Ligand SMILES: Cc1cc2nc3c(=O)[nH]c(=O)nc-3n(C[C@H](O)[C@H](O)[C@H](O)COP(=O)(O)OP(=O)(O)OC[C@H]3O[C@@H](n4cnc5c(N)ncnc54)[C@H](O)[C@@H]3O)c2cc1C
């Protein structure tokens with residue numbers, strides 16, 4: 001029986017949550033097909049060190065390809081390595097993450113293998129032995145249930161949707177010797193600038209506190225920063241396009257149709273009206289909270305919890321209440 | 330340095346459009362829907378036009394794979410200032426590899442040093458056609474580019490990555506996918522619209538295979554359980570935190 005392949009993203013030798021999610025999703029499919037999961041970790045020397053943990057989420061085997069030339073993500077080289085490992089095994093389904101890296105990598109792997117790719121899927125199921133997936137389309141205004149008529153069937157999964165679940169597999173790590181030619185790398189990173197204060201990216205956050213035009217002025221952002229800090233780790237600041245266009249916040253924070261698509265477990269929209277293009281980027285979030293002074297703001301139509309009121313009064317109180325909760329453990 | 334640029338653009342429903350689903354065909358019902366050039370593709374067209382203007386020479390071509398109706402999309406790009414356009418006739422599909430093969434077949438013969446894509450199309454949201462086409466052409470590709478500069482035979486691309494920005498250098502010929510950044514698209518002037526009518530627009534059949542992504546069903550997103558207004562004003566904050574903790578279990 002053809003196995004299920006999971007691309008396990010790492011950075012600097014550290015397994016990322018996208019990797020655990022990919023293995024979790026792959027294990028679900030493998031369960032339905034009655035087969036097992038093989039994960040692949042690609043990176044620089046030492047990439048194998050933490051690969052074993054993927055066994056916990058259902059990987060029977062974990063292949064590791066380590067090479068100096070693969071320390072940092074290298075699109076063309078990574079694509080060749082991944083396509084090569086997929087070809088070397090017998091796989092019915094290949095799962096990659098729809099992270100920034102995965103969205104760059106997956107289409108290249110698909111083209112090298114000459115198979116189609118269902119991108120950014122939010123559900124995976126096996127029906128009568130065949131894989132069907134759900135993909136949000138038209139910016140989340142419709143859901144397409146699609147069948148991928150190819151072997152292997154490639155899918156990339158939306159981050160934060162497939163919560164890592166304990167499902168112990170054998171987790172046998174195997175370092176695979178692979179030829180990597182330096183000429184494969186065709187782009188060169190000449191400069192890298194970390195986000196201000198090493199801030200967490202919206203696409204990686206499990207909780208997002210997002211501000212819109214209702215914030216009135218960029219100098220009011222410490223209000224949201226205080227809320228973020230009170231909540232704790234894994235929280236990122238997001239923004240509507242209105243505030244990005246005004247130059248109040250960097251585009252990296254923009255959520256929506258022309259920004260990022262996110263699915264955190266909690267999304268807090270502060271002074272955001274909830275335009276269709278904003279909803280496009282966040283409507284698959286777990287729980288949505290809206291704080292807006294306009295009771296008719298469309299954001300309330302998708303919010304699980306809303307407070308109607310002046311954000312300048314509500315947010316500080318919210319921060320205090322969260323801090324009190326944290327203090328009480 | 331002069332350089333010809335080709336931009337791949339797609340016709341999509343206006344992002345404001347309410348999508349109506351035709352259950353029988355598992356497709357969107359196009360009746361009464363306004364169509365536009367996909368927003369990221371507009372950024373890419375703007376980037377190409379600025380590249381040409383900075384050099385004072387070169388040609389900007391547009392390329393699309395779609396039905397006859399896509400002529401309208403191409404004309405709007407010509408009205409912005411592109412010089413010529415090609416429509417490869419075929420049925421748009423969610424299978425980006427079909428699209429990529431059709432585009433690559435055309436681009437392989439064109440020998441254009443710089444090919445731009447939008448980072449994703451606003452209908453299928455696949456985010457794949459650019460890097461797929463580049464891979465088929467065996468050209469390097471930089472995705473999610475917010476701005477770029479030509480530097481001799483190379484291009485310096487600024488791109489957003491998780492947790493920061495990168496500057497990536499790539500040699501020509503290259504493929505870039507453009508995201509929102511510095512290229513706010515210009516509006517077509519009346520003069521541009523008039524001129525566009527006379528610019529060359531070539532139509533030919535696409536070299537496209539069968540789609541291997543089969544849409545079985547198209548449905549409305551599951552309605553979110555009706556939300557609740559916790560309260561009005563700052564007094565509601567404490568109750569909200571309690572609900573997030575005890576009911577939603579997210580704090
Ligand atoms: C092609 C296209 C792509 C787009 N892409 C995106 C995208 O990716 N992301 C995106 O966000 N938008 C996008 N937009 C823009 C979108 O249509 C909206 O214009 C934008 O989302 C509005 O941002 P906002 O909610 O911050 O501002 P507004 O719509 O101005 O809303 C501000 C809100 O703040 C509330 N408010 C004001 N003062 C207070 C206060 N003191 N207390 C509490 N509430 C207050 C108001 O009631 C209002 O609801 C796109 C548009 C187009 C055409």
Ligand SMILES: Nc1ncnc2c1ncn2[C@@H]1O[C@H](COP(=O)(O)O)[C@@H](O)[C@H]1O
Pocket residue numbers: 337338339367369370392393394395421425428432445446447448449450451453454455456457458459
């Ligand atoms: N039918 C098409 N014709 C021309 N270009 C396309 C087509 N479909 C997608 N593209 C290009 O590929 C980009 C990404 O599309 P997608 O992978 O479908 O999200 C778009 O922004 C366009 O630049």
